[in-house]
Amino acid sequence: MMQMKALSPVETEAGSGGDGGGLRHELKLVSQEMAYPRVYRLLMNDSIGLRTLHPERRVQSVYLDTPECRAFQDNLSGISHREKVRFRWYGSEVDRVAGRLECKIRENKYGWKQVKKLTIEREIRGVDRVSFVRKLGEDAGLDWQIRLQGLQPAQWIAYDRQYLGSADGKLRITLDRGLRVWDQRMRFALDNRFPTPVPRMLIMEVKCAAIHYEAAQRLVNRLPMMVGKCSKYVLASEPAEGPEVQLLYT
Template sequence: MTTDRPPVWRHEYKHWITPQEDWVLTRRLERLFEADRHAGPGGVYRVNSLYFDTPADTALRQKLDGVDRREKFRLRYYGQDTGFLRLEKKSKQNGLCQKQSARLSEEEVRLLLAGQIDFLLHSGRPLLVELYSKMRAGLRPRTVVCYDRQAFVYRPGNVRITLDRALRRGNGPADFLDPEALACTVAPGGTILEVKYDAFLPDLVRMAVQVPGRRAGAWSKYAACRKWE
């Protein structure tokens, strides 16, 4: 598959929760919702991402400043399978999020990391051509972010609930294709809860993910990892 995925605007809410809250919430979600079918034994899988930014840290600064209209590019694969790599562009506008993605081969990613990006332009694929243009203007691979994810789905509302644990980072872009090259754990003792849905959030989900005293926030795994560089 080589075609870019059509973008869809979705709602997205994030919460930082404690290990105790995580334990209670996980037991509840396991009883109510279907586990992600891509997850391995135990329902958990690993997410490896390489985020791009400009020399002026535009993506980071826009996130920290709460800019309403912003975007970020990243490369991603799961577990230790570097045979399935994706380029993703995530946009945010008016509180809604949109993600576009396109498959890349490991050879193409290695070329990109080496600064050999002409293949992006010649691919004829809109998302890759856009990345080429922005890399020519200064965008560069910046930070490796890794965490363990447990995910649940609920078809009404196209809901996806994720629990991201053990957030950690790599030393630099060269580490991206080496799943074992991690520098440190960035956020020990906590979990990022994310709830994503289309037009509406079903009451069952709304009640299931409630954590007393917690409000949705603008928590960023990329920003958290950048703090430790």
């Protein structure tokens, strides 16, 4: 049986380049959260030979946007080039965390990420919004300081993520559940109390390098879910603009 190279957390998240720089496709499928056992069973029985790439873990992100919510508006408008900036960390902690800055870039149908790992632990909950962004820039360096100018905390998003990969290494699949979101736009300090009500959903993403798009398409064609748009940031900012949840028999 083919042995798959164990991917690091950064490689698992990043796409074909391992550091976030590789062009990739992302196909997104959404159903109700209770359909997870059926979807997982279908995936694990598929002929591409999926196996676990990394233990399931909690993913948390604070998304940054302009006061006018430009990133949110760009996504709604569907413009060809758009960017989202976030600070991401792993685990349930909110008081002393080490994470990384990410700029997720989309150009037409392709996407990639620029990533800056930050080794200094920082407080999240209770930190005032201005200090939070300023300290991120100080720790990340000049290029990121410039990128962060004019941005402020907009949404705090958390979910549980499961990581799967095909035996040939061409496809990576993530399954997200337990989604929680907290609107930060009107808060003086970051806070994860009083979540925004959102549907309980299962979000599946099939990720691949551009040259493996046909393999990804063949996989999703075998699943009882339709590919569609799904931005957690858009859902958090305006739940009415979130994805249509496809109902599956469980």
